[in-house]
Amino acid sequence: MSTNVDTIRNLAEREYKWGFVTEVEDDRVPKGLNEEIIRTISAKKEEPQFMLEWRLKAYRHWASLEKSEAEPKWANIKYGPIDYQGIVYYSAPKKKAGLQSLDEVDPEILRTYEKLGIPLAEQKMLAGVAVDAVFDSVSVATTFKAKLAELGVIFCSFSEAVQQHPELVQKYLGSVVPYTDNFFAALNAAVFTDGSFVYVPKGVRCPMELSTYFRINAAETGQFERTLIVADEGAYVSYLEGCTAPIRDENQLHAAVVELVAFDNAQIKYSTVQNWYPGDKQGRGGIYNFVTKRGKCAGMNSKISWTQVETGSAITWKYPSCILQGDNAVGEFYSVALTNNYQQADTGTKMIHLGKNTTSTIVSKGISAGHGQNTYRGMVKIMKGASHARNYTQCDSLLIGDQCGAHTFPYIEVKNSSSRMEHEASTSKIGEDQLFYLQQRGLKTEDAVSMIVNGFCKQVFRELPMEFAVEAQKLLSVSLEGSVG
Amino acid sequence: MSLLEIRNLHVSVDGHEILKGINLAVNAGEVHSIMGPNGSGKSTLAQVLSRRDMYRVTSGEIRFNGKDLLAMKPEEAAAEGVFMAFQYPVEIPGISNTYFLRSALNAIRKYRGEEEIDAMDFLPVFREKLKLLEMDERLMNRSVNEGFSGGEKKRNEILQMAILDPKLAILDETDSGLDIDALRIVAQGVNAMRSPDRAMLVVTHYQRLLNYIVPDFVHVLVDGRIMRSGGPQLALELEAKGYASMEAEARQTVPASA
Ligand SMILES: Nc1ncnc2c1ncn2[C@@H]1O[C@H](COP(=O)(O)OP(=O)(O)OP(=O)(O)O)[C@@H](O)[C@H]1O
Ligand SMILES: [Mg+2]
Numbered sequence: 001m002s003t004n005v006d007t008i009r010n011l012a013e014r015e016y017k018w019g020f021v022t023e024v025e026d027d028r029v030p031k032g033l034n035e036e037i038i039r040t041i042s043a044k045k046e047e048p049q050f051m052l053e054w055r056l057k058a059y060r061h062w063a064s065l066e067k068s069e070a071e072p073k074w075a076n077i078k079y080g081p082i083d084y085q086g087i088v089y090y091s092a093p094k095k096k097a098g099l100q101s102l103d104e105v106d107p108e109i110l111r112t113y114e115k116l117g118i119p120l121a122e123q124k125m126l127a128g129v130a131v132d133a134v135f136d137s138v139s140v141a142t143t144f145k146a147k148l149a150e151l152g153v154i155f156c157s158f159s160e161a162v163q164q165h166p167e168l169v170q171k172y173l174g175s176v177v178p179y180t181d182n183f184f185a186a187l188n189a190a191v192f193t194d195g196s197f198v199y200v201p202k203g204v205r206c207p208m209e210l211s212t213y214f215r216i217n218a219a220e221t222g223q224f225e226r227t228l229i230v231a232d233e234g235a236y237v238s239y240l241e242g243c244t245a246p247i248r249d250e251n252q253l254h255a256a257v258v259e260l261v262a263f264d265n266a267q268i269k270y271s272t273v274q275n276w277y278p279g280d281k282q283g284r285g286g287i288y289n290f291v292t293k294r295g296k297c298a299g300m301n302s303k304i305s306w307t308q309v310e311t312g313s314a315i316t317w318k319y320p321s322c323i324l325q326g327d328n329a330v331g332e333f334y335s336v337a338l339t340n341n342y343q344q345a346d347t348g349t350k351m352i353h354l355g356k357n358t359t360s361t362i363v364s365k366g367i368s369a370g371h372g373q374n375t376y377r378g379m380v381k382i383m384k385g386a387s388h389a390r391n392y393t394q395c396d397s398l399l400i401g402d403q404c405g406a407h408t409f410p411y412i413e414v415k416n417s418s419s420r421m422e423h424e425a426s427t428s429k430i431g432e433d434q435l436f437y438l439q440q441r442g443l444k445t446e447d448a449v450s451m452i453v454n455g456f457c458k459q460v461f462r463e464l465p466m467e468f469a470v471e472a473q474k475l476l477s478v479s480l481e482g483s484v485g
Numbered sequence: 486m487s488l489l490e491i492r493n494l495h496v497s498v499d500g501h502e503i504l505k506g507i508n509l510a511v512n513a514g515e516v517h518s519i520m521g522p523n524g525s526g527k528s529t530l531a532q533v534l535s536r537r538d539m540y541r542v543t544s545g546e547i548r549f550n551g552k553d554l555l556a557m558k559p560e561e562a563a564a565e566g567v568f569m570a571f572q573y574p575v576e577i578p579g580i581s582n583t584y585f586l587r588s589a590l591n592a593i594r595k596y597r598g599e600e601e602i603d604a605m606d607f608l609p610v611f612r613e614k615l616k617l618l619e620m621d622e623r624l625m626n627r628s629v630n631e632g633f634s635g636g637e638k639k640r641n642e643i644l645q646m647a648i649l650d651p652k653l654a655i656l657d658e659t660d661s662g663l664d665i666d667a668l669r670i671v672a673q674g675v676n677a678m679r680s681p682d683r684a685m686l687v688v689t690h691y692q693r694l695l696n697y698i699v700p701d702f703v704h705v706l707v708d709g710r711i712m713r714s715g716g717p718q719l720a721l722e723l724e725a726k727g728y729a730s731m732e733a734e735a736r737q738t739v740p741a742s743a
Contacts, residue, residue, distance in 0.1 A: 431575075432539070433575050434575050434576075434577060436537050436559060436575075437571065437574070437575040437577070438577070438589075439558070439559035439560045439563065440535050440537075440559050440560075440562075440563055440568075440569055440571075441563060441585075441589035441592075441645065441649065442560050442563040442564050442589045442590075442592040442593040442596065442649070443560060443588065443589060443592050444560050444592065445560070447588070447592065451577070451580055451585070451588065452577060452580075454579065454580070455577055455578050455579025455580040455628065456578065456579055457579070458578075458579035458580075459579075
């Protein structure tokens with residue numbers, strides 16, 4: 001399966017369904033953020049009253065934070081001030097700058113597309129060049145939709161969910177990440193334009209991996225994306241997010257929110273491959289990716305697993321977390337974060353143990369090359385009632401070259417004496433001896449580096465669905481090109 | 486012309502001269518043993534031949550199969566047919582031996598313009614070599630050398646050599662760390678690979694190995710120079726007399742400028 005195909009399919013379908021092509025010119029709100037803008041967005045999306053109210057509350061909260069300069073500054077990242085009034089918060093569909101041909105695209109990006117083996121038409125799509133081909137994928141998507149509908153699985157864009165299933169949205173929206181959670185979550189709640197919605201009913205095991213591949217009209221959710229996934233009792237779902245090709249994007253700031261809810265015996269597996277534009281070799285440009293992802297294991301024996309491969313963005317600020325509320329709940333976080341050139345990542349997780357016998361596993365693999373700065377920030381909190389809770393944390397850093405950095409900030413808070421914690425950490429450099437060993441066996445420097453790095457990431461890759469794992473490996477090699485020798 | 490010709494090779498590390506004028510010619514089909522005290526430069530020679538770049542060649546020349554070996558990168562030398570069994574094999578966590586071996590073989594095949602070999606075709610070749618070295622296939626699903634015993638690592642080096650089928654095999658103290666049975670098995674593996682097309686350089690401290698792998702020539706390296714060369718009986722003589730007497734002898738007979 002190719003996620004790139006999905007992106008194109010979705011775009012094609014979206015235009016087909018909503019006929020955006022003719023609307024483009026005037027469907028935009030002015031720059032800046034105020035209550036009027038929020039009202040306009042909500043009106044354009046024909047949202048029910050509760051949505052508007054929620055957005056307004058979020059906006060007011062965000063505005064008060066902004067005024068008191070409460071944009072979080074604790075992360076180990078450096079960036080210039082973001083001009084929140086300089087952003088256009090609604091423009092649908094987000095018509096990219098309208099490049100006329102691939103000649104106008106950064107040749108570095110094109111080279112990467114080639115290495116990843118992406119066909120020409122898809123390259124155009126990803127790079128934001130107008131594509132005139134017609135994609136006949138409606139039938140594919142409808143087949144899947146029919147199958148999912150048969151099982152009662154709801155999988156649609158967030159906008160569609162607001163229209164078709166307002167009661168579900170109202171019930172769960174903000175139940176895991178309230179708009180008061182943090183600065184960027186408040187901003188997202190106020191202005192988010194779209195995203196995904198998934199509901200898997202009681203006892204249903206979703207028969208396929210859900211990704212944008214099967215979803216009509218949900219690509220291009222823009223810079224403020226919101227995803228909500230609910231797995232009812234005994235349900236299972238695996239959700240894939242992302243694209244392995246770098247996406248050229250005009251927006252520098254991305255602030256997404258993902259909420260997951262798992263009831264008794266339910267399981268949610270959420271996998272991400274993030275490869276937004278990282279900026280150029282000198283560190284100019286690139287996406288600022290400020291994401292709030294959190295899952296609530298609300299029920300007994302529920303399980304939520306986050307697996308992420310983060311290789312893109314100039315700045316990554318992201319802590320997919322689990323609230324382990326139900327007894328015996330299980331939370332997992334498997335992460336690979338790579339920073340090359342001038343990229344900065346501050347990422348990790350929070351595991352909050354509330355229920356009895358809850359267990360969490362954290363495996364973080366940070367790779368720094370060039371001038372990249374990579375920070376693991378993790379919190380494990382074991383509350384009073386969480387008797388016999390267990391946590392295993394493994395946190396490894398790999399350095400390539402001597403101008404990059406790796407940092408770890410593990411916070412641990414234990415309020416229960418019957419709990420057990422294990423923590424392992426390591427920092428290593430790709431050794432000249434390892435490289436030479438592989439070269440002596442015939443491997444080129446680049447292949448030797450990517451073999452060592454892939455070996456380092458193995459524990460995380462094996463958590464990914466097969467096709468995703470293969471693409472992630474390729475992606476790492478491409479992202480590391482030129483980092484040695 | 487010999488397969489390998491080393492002429493007046495001088496090598497330094499961090500400003501220290503370690504090899505001080507090596508001359509050596511090795512023909513295809515021959516096995517040469519290099520002996521010598523600790524720190525005399527045996528591993529340095531092996532590593533220079535496999536093009537490790539931390540060693541600076543200050544003068545001299547190496548021709549391999551008619552080509553300028555010193556102009557090659559390590560992976561090029563490997564693809565041209567130079568293989569070194571490491572004195573201290575390296576661990577590569579997370580990469581299985583099987584995958585590693587096939588990747589290495591394919592990298593070399595690609596360099597030579599040959600078709601890559603897929604997992605299905607690789608397996609029988611692989612199994613045959615495993616059998617030759619009496620190695621457990623289960624070991625091969627583990628990461629490269631990770632958690633291997635000292636002897637297993639050394640055996641793994643010879644397995645790699647058997648699969649990569651080099652023109653010049655350099656064995657750097659492959660016998661150290663092997664128990665008696667393993668020594669015999671490894672020697673059998675090496676002997677099975679002796680062929681008119683292949684040359685071997687066997688670095689060792691012990692005559693014991695040379696009972697199994699009988700060399701055509703023995704060279705004694707002392708302080709960066711080849712002090713003496715001879716037939717297999719030279720190893721026996723060394724064993725009896727030790728290096729000290731030979732060094733003393735050498736000081737009397739070899740002019741300092743050699
Ligand atoms: N990378 C290096 N940096 C500094 N000195 C080095 C390096 N490599 C080798 N040397 C020095 O060069 C000399 C020769 O080392 P080499 O490893 O070639 O000896 P050897 O003959 O293989 O010894 P042994 O029998 O102990 O394996 C030693 O004095 C060693 O300390
Ligand atoms: Mg040595």
